[in-house]
Amino acid sequence: MNQKIALALSALAMIPLPASALLINTAPVGFSNSASVTDAEGGGASNNNGASLGTSAVSQFNPNQGVLMGTTLNLTSTRTQSTWVRSTDGANTNGNGTVTSNGTGSSTASISGPGVNASFLPAINGSDSCADHRQGACTGSATTSSATATSLNQVVPSANLDSYVGNGDVTLARTAPTLTATQTSAQFTGAETTQYAVTWAGNVGATYDYLLHAAPSFDGSSTMLTLNLDFGTFFVGDAATLGFSLFNLADANRVGLDLDNISGSGNISTLLTNLGGFSGLGQGSSNSWLAMLDTSSAGIFSASYILGLSDADVGAASSRAAYSLTLNLTGTVNEIPVPAAQIGEVPEPGTLALLGLGLAGLGFSRRRKS
Numbered sequence: 292m293n294q295k296i297a298l299a300l301s302a303l304a305m306i307p308l309p310a311s312a313l314l315i316n317t318a319p320v321g322f323s324n325s326a327s328v329t330d331a332e333g334g335g336a337s338n339n340n341g342a343s344l345g346t347s348a349v350s351q352f353n354p355n356q357g358v359l360m361g362t363t364l365n366l367t368s369t370r371t372q373s374t375w376v377r378s379t380d381g382a383n384t385n386g387n388g389t390v391t392s393n394g395t396g397s398s399t400a401s402i403s404g405p406g407v408n409a410s411f412l413p414a415i416n417g418s419d420s421c422a423d424h425r426q427g428a429c430t431g432s433a434t435t436s437s438a439t440a441t442s443l444n445q446v447v448p449s450a451n452l453d454s455y456v457g458n459g460d461v462t463l464a465r466t467a468p469t470l471t472a473t474q475t476s477a478q479f480t481g482a483e484t485t486q487y488a489v490t491w492a493g494n495v496g497a498t499y500d501y502l503l504h505a506a507p508s509f510d511g512s513s514t515m516l517t518l519n520l521d522f523g524t525f526f527v528g529d530a531a532t533l534g535f536s537l538f539n540l541a542d543a544n545r546v547g548l549d550l551d552n553i554s555g556s557g558n559i560s561t562l563l564t565n566l567g568g569f570s571g572l573g574q575g576s577s578n579s580w581l582a583m584l585d586t587s588s589a590g591i592f593s594a595s596y597i598l599g600l601s602d603a604d605v606g607a608a609s610s611r612a613a614y615s616l617t618l619n620l621t622g623t624v625n626e627i628p629v630p631a632a633q634i635g636e637v638p639e640p641g642t643l644a645l646l647g648l649g650l651a652g653l654g655f656s657r658r659r660k661s
Contacts, residue, residue, distance in 0.1 A: 312360060312500050313544050319494035320347045322368075324465065327488035330394070330472040339470040344400070344491045348460035352499040352610065358546045359607040361500035362455045364407050364463070366443040368493020370400055374417035374472075374485065375433035381426045381480025390478035391422040392429060396487020398470045400441060402495070404463040406451025414469060415439050417487060426480050433486075441491065452607035455497065463495055504612045505548035506540035507600045511577060514540070516615075522562075522584045522622030531584035531622065537598075541575035547603030548572040557594035561585045562620040564596060571603045584622040593621045 324345030330337035352359045376394040395418045400411040421431035447455065455461055472487035509518040518535060525531045539548040549570045563583045572578060584592070596618040602611035 312502060313357070315352070315356065315499045315501065316365075317350045317496040317499070319365075319367075319496045320349055321494050322347050322465070323490065323492035325488055325490040326467050326470055327486060328396070328470050328472045329484055329486045330474045332474045332477040332483040336471050336473040340468060342467045342470050344465040344467055344489075346462050346464045347495045348462055349404075349495065349497050351457040351459055351461055352455050352501065352607075353458060354456055354610040354612075356499075357501040357503045357544075357610070358602050358605065358612075359452055359456055359499060359501050359610040360605065361449075362406075362447040362452060363498040363500070364402075364404065364409075364443060364445045364447060364495070365498060366402060366441070366493065366495045368441045368491060368495070369438035370398075370411075370415060370441050370489055370491050371436060371438045372396065372398060372415055372417045372487070372489045373433040373435040374419035374487050376419045376421040376429075376431060376474070376483065376485050378421060378423070378429040378479035378483040379481035380428035383426050383480070387425045389422055390425045391420050391476075392478045392483045393420045393475045394418065394473060394483075394485025394487075395475060396472045396485065398487070398489045399468045400465065400489075400491060401468050402443065402463060402465050404461055405454035406447040407445055407463070409443050409445055410468060411441050415489075419485065423479070425478060428481060429479055429483075441493070449606075453609045455499070456607045456609045461497070465491055501610070502546040502606070503542055503544050505546050505572075505600070505602045505614070506538075506542070506574075507548055507598075507614050507616055508538045508540055509535060509616065509618075511536070511538045511540070517617045517619065519619045520582055520621070522582075522620070524623045524625060525584065525586050526625050526627050527586055527589055528627065529586045529624075531586055533582045534579060535582060535618070536577045536579045537572070537616075538577040539572045539574050543574065545574035546605060547574070549601050549603050550598060551601055552599040554597045554599070555594060556597075558592040559594045559596075561588075561590075561592045562594035562622060564618070564620075566596070566598070566618075582618075582620055584620075584624070586624045589624045589626050591623050593619070595619050 326342035328339035419434040421429040423429035474485040509515040598616040
């Protein structure tokens, strides 16, 4: 029983673990932008919907690092709003009663980029009032709200990952989908207005989740991009095979490996392989193959096979790398040799006849002497 458990554990140790992930955080990009709208007394509210609150350029993921598997947009910020009710100086500024004018404002916020369109709801609202003599001017001061936290950690859909790959920047835009001011009363003899403004300030950046590029090799411990296999010399009719392997070098953070295509040149009908395409060869894993020399005819043969490989089809396609490995095969086939017992000259017919007469004469001479 213990032996079976030990064997099972050793088998598990040979199974490569799935790749984990690495993270890169871009440098945070600071911003502070404002937008406003003013409404005068009478009629409905005034709007500046869709007003820009600035853009930020966030660094893209450098594909030299590996294969981009995921992106998260990170926003840490606040919105501060202010509302300010005022009135111009009216006619007949003699003494009169005190009146109060009121106004309100509201806004929403949105940030957008490739695969991201996040809105912050509900709207934030502000109000202000200004009190003075009815026939005089009312300036007062703006009412400023406390800061409203506006934060976000949003995962970018996989379909949009390629927009975040490159050596440039990704542009993220901030807007106020709704930005409204309403002068709610007309109390002064002058013109009354309400100005509403919002300031959005903070930092924005991205977290990139990635895997190291695949590492194809003919050797399991180091990078070997060319393999030379020499069969040596065989005779016609012999069986000639050599084994070799393809590896994706071990690293817990490495992406899988695909063999996409094989291109051969030279004596490829004599020097053959059973190579076939594969996908998702895990880190620390290998596939074994055979090279074969066809010995049906004599000759000196050579062939080359170019193997086109790439990172497994995961993550952002534009971050995947391609690779080329070369397999060189050589071998010699000789004719079947003549057995040693058959090597030598064959006597001519005349020589055989003379030899026979000589032997016969020798026998006759011996009889006479006896």
